[in-house]
Amino acid sequence: MKKLLAGAVFGVAALSIATAAVAQTKPEDAIKFRQAGYAFMAWNMGKIKAQVVDGAVPYNKDQVAAAASVIAAVANSGMGALYPAGSDKGSGFHETKVKGEFFTDGEGVAKVAVSFNKAANDLAAAAATGDQGAIKAAFGEVGKACKACHDSYRAK
Amino acid sequence: MKKLLAGAVFGVAALSIATAAVAQTKPEDAIKFRQAGYAFMAWNMGKIKAQVVDGAVPYNKDQVAAAASVIAAVANSGMGALYPAGSDKGSGFHETKVKGEFFTDGEGVAKVAVSFNKAANDLAAAAATGDQGAIKAAFGEVGKACKACHDSYRAK
Numbered sequence: 001m002k003k004l005l006a007g008a009v010f011g012v013a014a015l016s017i018a019t020a021a022v023a024q025t026k027p028e029d030a031i032k033f034r035q036a037g038y039a040f041m042a043w044n045m046g047k048i049k050a051q052v053v054d055g056a057v058p059y060n061k062d063q064v065a066a067a068a069s070v071i072a073a074v075a076n077s078g079m080g081a082l083y084p085a086g087s088d089k090g091s092g093f094h095e096t097k098v099k100g101e102f103f104t105d106g107e108g109v110a111k112v113a114v115s116f117n118k119a120a121n122d123l124a125a126a127a128a129t130g131d132q133g134a135i136k137a138a139f140g141e142v143g144k145a146c147k148a149c150h151d152s153y154r155a156k
Numbered sequence: 157m158k159k160l161l162a163g164a165v166f167g168v169a170a171l172s173i174a175t176a177a178v179a180q181t182k183p184e185d186a187i188k189f190r191q192a193g194y195a196f197m198a199w200n201m202g203k204i205k206a207q208v209v210d211g212a213v214p215y216n217k218d219q220v221a222a223a224a225s226v227i228a229a230v231a232n233s234g235m236g237a238l239y240p241a242g243s244d245k246g247s248g249f250h251e252t253k254v255k256g257e258f259f260t261d262g263e264g265v266a267k268v269a270v271s272f273n274k275a276a277n278d279l280a281a282a283a284a285t286g287d288q289g290a291i292k293a294a295f296g297e298v299g300k301a302c303k304a305c306h307d308s309y310r311a312k
Contacts, residue, residue, distance in 0.1 A: 044233065
C-alpha cells in the first residue's frame with residue numbers, strides 16, 4: 001500500500017500534494033532536478049546491467065545492491081513534484097523532452113508511475129538477496145517500466 | 157564498518173576498485189553522472205530544510221524520510237568511481253568545478269567521504285524516527301560534511 005501511495009505521489013497526487021514540499025521550486029529548477037534524478041538512475045542501471053545482465057564486469061553483490069537502492073530511493077522520492085505547472089517546456093540541464101500529455105493524462109501517468117515504483121522496489125529487494133537470476137528478471141521489469149513512460153510521455 | 161568501507165569506496169579505494177564497475181564510462185559521462193547525483197541530493201536536502209529546519213512547509217514524516225533515504229543511497233553508491241582519470245577537467249551537464257587536489261589528496265578525500273557517508277546514514281536513521289529535533293541536528297551534520305568537501309575540493 002505504501003508503495004502504491006508512493007507511486008501515486010510520483011504521478012497524479014503529486015501535482016497537488018507533493019508540490020507543497022517544494023512550493024518555491026522554479027520550473028527550470030524542477031526540470032533540472034528531475035533530469036538529475038533520471039541521469040543518476042541511468043548510471044546505476046548501467047552498473048547493474050554491466051554486472052548482472054551483460055557480465056561485462058564481475059558481479060559484486062554490494063555494488064549492485066547499492067545501485068538498486070539508489071533506483072528505489074529515487075523512485076520513492078515523489079518526483080511528481082518536479083512536474084509543476086510551467087515545466088512542460090523549458091530547460092534545466094538541457095531542454096526538457098516531456099510531452100504535453102504528461103500534464104493532462106493523469107490516469108495514464110499514475111499507471112506508469114505505480115508500475116515503475118513497484119519495479120524499482122522489487123529490484124532493490126532482489127538485489128539484496130544476491131540472486132542474480134532474480135536481479136536480472138527484476139532489472140528487465142524496471143527497464144520495461146522506464147520504456148513505457150518514455151514511449152508515452154517523452155519526445156524522441 | 158560497512159559505512160566506513162562505503163566511505164572509502166567513495167574516496168580513495170574507488171580510484172582502483174570501483175572504477176571496474178563502470179570501466180567504460182567516459183570522463184564527460186562520469187562528470188554528468190556525478191553532477192546529477194549532487195543535484196538530486198540538493199533537491200532532497202531542500203525538502204528537508206523547508207520542512208524541518210525553516211518550517212516553510214508543514215512537516216511530513218514520509219516525505220522527509222524518503223528524501224533522507226535518497227541522500228543516503230546516493231552517498232552509499234560509490235561515487236568515487238565517477239572521478240576517473242581525465243575527469244579533472246571537462247563538461248558534463250556543465251563545466252566541472254572539481255579542483256585538481258581531489259585527484260591527488262587521497263587521504264583528505266577519504267576523510268571527507270567517510271564523514272559525508274556517516275552523516276548521510278545518520279540523517280536517514282533520524283528521519284525514519286520522525287524526531288524533528290534529531291533530524292534537524294543530523295541535517296546540520298550533512299550540511300557540514302558537504303561544506304567540508306566543497307571548501308577543499310570545489311572551485312568557487
